[in-house]
Amino acid sequence: MAQQDWPSTEPTEVVLAAGDARLAVDLRGGGMRRLVVGDWDVLDGYPAGAVIEGWPGAVLVPWPNRVRDGRWSWHDRELQLELHSPEQPHAMHGLVAWQPWSVLAQAPAEASVGTVLAQRPGYPFRLAVAVDYALTPGRLAVTVRVHNAGAAAAPVGVGMHPYLHVGAHEDGGISGAELSVPARTALETEGDLPTGAQHRFHGDVGRIGHRAFDTPLTDLERDADGWARLRLRGPIGELELAVDGSWPWLQIFTGDGLPEGQRRRSLAVEPMTCPPNAFADGVDLLVLEPGGEWSGTWTLGWSAG
Numbered sequence: 001m002a003q004q005d006w007p008s009t010e011p012t013e014v015v016l017a018a019g020d021a022r023l024a025v026d027l028r029g030g031g032m033r034r035l036v037v038g039d040w041d042v043l044d045g046y047p048a049g050a051v052i053e054g055w056p057g058a059v060l061v062p063w064p065n066r067v068r069d070g071r072w073s074w075h076d077r078e079l080q081l082e083l084h085s086p087e088q089p090h091a092m093h094g095l096v097a098w099q100p101w102s103v104l105a106q107a108p109a110e111a112s113v114g115t116v117l118a119q120r121p122g123y124p125f126r127l128a129v130a131v132d133y134a135l136t137p138g139r140l141a142v143t144v145r146v147h148n149a150g151a152a153a154a155p156v157g158v159g160m161h162p163y164l165h166v167g168a169h170e171d172g173g174i175s176g177a178e179l180s181v182p183a184r185t186a187l188e189t190e191g192d193l194p195t196g197a198q199h200r201f202h203g204d205v206g207r208i209g210h211r212a213f214d215t216p217l218t219d220l221e222r223d224a225d226g227w228a229r230l231r232l233r234g235p236i237g238e239l240e241l242a243v244d245g246s247w248p249w250l251q252i253f254t255g256d257g258l259p260e261g262q263r264r265r266s267l268a269v270e271p272m273t274c275p276p277n278a279f280a281d282g283v284d285l286l287v288l289e290p291g292g293e294w295s296g297t298w299t300l301g302w303s304a305g
Helices: none
Strands: 013-018 021-026 032-037 058-060 071-074 077-080 102-107 110-117 127-136 139-148 154-156 159-161 178-180 183-190 193-200 214-220 228-234 237-243 249-253 267-272 286-288 293-304
Touching (some): 021 127, 139 286
Antiparallel strands (some): 214 249, 237 293
């Protein structure tokens, strides 16, 4: 053979444009690397090719958040997922956030990207996953789709991990932002995992101040159209993240445990289909039959202050 072939290393991302809005979709994981409107970084993202903590913009399939010790069972079969680290010995945020994605369709302001999650120890199911992005000058719409491409019923959880940025460029700056969350119930956690208890949550948070949130929320209050809307306002403007009825959970995270340079400067707002540890606890876990599909849409809108 005269020449050895290598796998393609391009493209690394897809860039969409609408008005003065630009979205970069990372083909390592299929998530949102950067969303900028004029000179406003609406999402707290990361440089091209960087690996940083906090999972900014990530797609979380086949589970969001954590699975305690990575252990769970399905139909009397004990399963063990890969653990995140010795410091965080739990399974974290699914299996697709670091694998290659491909472009399924692309236009100047729209794109669909996808990947196939192969069977593996700890998750012996096969899924096709796609994310459709549609950008307008004032709004981003994101639709996540999951298809069971295997021969057995597959348990599935879905989430995404955007960090909303409203003008805090220094660590701690999110304290000055004002927050309204359309949720009535908070899941109590210890070590980021559920204790089994819940408490009433008052969604009219107001100024965040020194409060630290890493909180799964449910019982979402929905408008007449069936969508639930969270609002975050800061020095540079206001963001509205809205979820359709496919997302019964939101997690809010003020980033207190992130490294210097990322700490408490934005708010992660994570649409989720299930709470932490759903694989083990079974709470709101989706089950897709062979050939079955699920989809859910969320949007992010912005208005300058």
